[in-house]
Amino acid sequence: MTKSRKIYVILILCIIFFVTFYLALFAGYNDAGTGLFFKTFHLTDDADSIILEVLRFPRVVKAIVAGSCLALAGLIMQAVSKNSLAEPYLTGVSSGAGLGIVLSILYFNGAAYSVFGFAGALVSSLLVISFAGLSRFSIAKLILTGLSVNLFVGSLISLFILTNADKAQSMMFILSGGFSDVISNRNLIILFLAGVIICGLLIPKLNFLRLDSNIISSFKKEKDIYNILMILISAFLTSVSVFAAGILGFIGIIVPQISKMLVGNDYRYLFITNILLGSAFILFADYIARTVVYPLQIPLGLVIAFIGAPVFIFFLTKKGDIFNNDRS
């Protein structure tokens, strides 16, 4: 895959991103749409700009945050475990973050939710990794352990929500996937930027992990610290995505895979494509969720699966042979 082709792909993804951004922000039943784009830059006090500011804009921010964080976390997990099935949802990391937030809402009135969410994500990823065997985990063991932890923690979350009906409303989003109010937009953006910048600093090193793990282990010292850093950052990104939009499956697995089919296996390009594609995906899913059966809103997770599955299968049948050599 030549460099010019990769840049071409990234440009197209930028266009897709801006189209979905536009759809999510301006299209819908509540406002006129196109003409508004220009009006918003000198905000008048009419209903349209209030819809934008109060309803749409926070949603758009959360969609971008959730999409890019999940995609990046999935990308990192797949690179570190050398397994294309690893992702925040299947490995139970998302549920861990969810449990952390639920505990923070229930017992600490929502204080320090970011610390709780991150701690939850970290604990469950460490649990899964240590159960699956730290250095030489097999693919099957990792996924099965992750699945069990995911179910276990997921049912714990349900239990906490069911037994605390008074606060259930503010926690439901964690389970079904949807945009939350637990966190203010400003804090979310700060956490997001911190995560993405750290991730951007770490990401070129994933290129080294493309080599066979036995070859890598002859340079042992460097690898160990580095893997721990990677697990930390992917847990952090996952927890940020759960703050923004609850537990969403599928994004963390399909976005990195589609990106790999598009630009190959250079993690510097994958970093950019995952951010663009991940955000675009959730922005578009949110647009569908809001408009298809208006005035009802379909849960975001449902729409994601509904669009994601056919798209993913399409890519698999087209370029699925990329997985044939992908053993570990």
Added chain:
Amino acid sequence: MIEVRNLSFSFDNNKFFDNVSFNLPENKINVIVGPNGAGKTTLLKLLTKAFLPDKGFIGLNNLTTFYLPQRINYISGITLYEYLASIFFRNSWKWFLENSEKEQINNILNCLEIFDKKDILIENLSAGELQKANIGLGLLSGARLFLLDEPTSNMDLINQVKTLNIIKKLTMENVTSLIILHDLNLASCYGDYFIGIDKTRKIFCADKLNFFDEQVLKNIYNMPFKVIKNKEDIHVQILN
């Protein structure tokens, strides 16, 4: 000098190596030979510290190592050039390679005669070309001790010779290598020092002239050999 002293190692409480000691010269090609299952790969893995010994001492004299395993997993979707470039992301946080590093990659590709394949995806390369690329990784890593597990399997005769020539050239640049080889004639052409392991995991070390001896080979392989020596040239035949 690479030193292994009183090394013992066991798999699940079964003694594998018992009190093994040997020394290897530096800046030479050291060759490990022996029948399948004798423990050649295990010995290499002990040297890379992928396996930890029960007791004993392994002194690599602070040489940085590069280990090429027998079976290698490749990731798909990267070109040969990108595969080699991976090594430069080892201990830096930078997003872009420096020009000197790019030049180094191109030089290595030229030296290994695979420059024209540099933009081909690695899943479309032949096994021999991939193996050359792996040796290129070792060259780029700047390691001073190469531990190669059957590096020439999968290669045609010409490429076997060419690859071993490259390794031979490395020894002039102060690189020590320890290679597992099965072809005794090839081993005798390129090796300077030999380690033979037999089925009972007894280790016999000697330089070329002493190692290629009919009795020694018979002990290692449990099979009669005929060795024809013509000064430095050695030919080995199995008597069957």
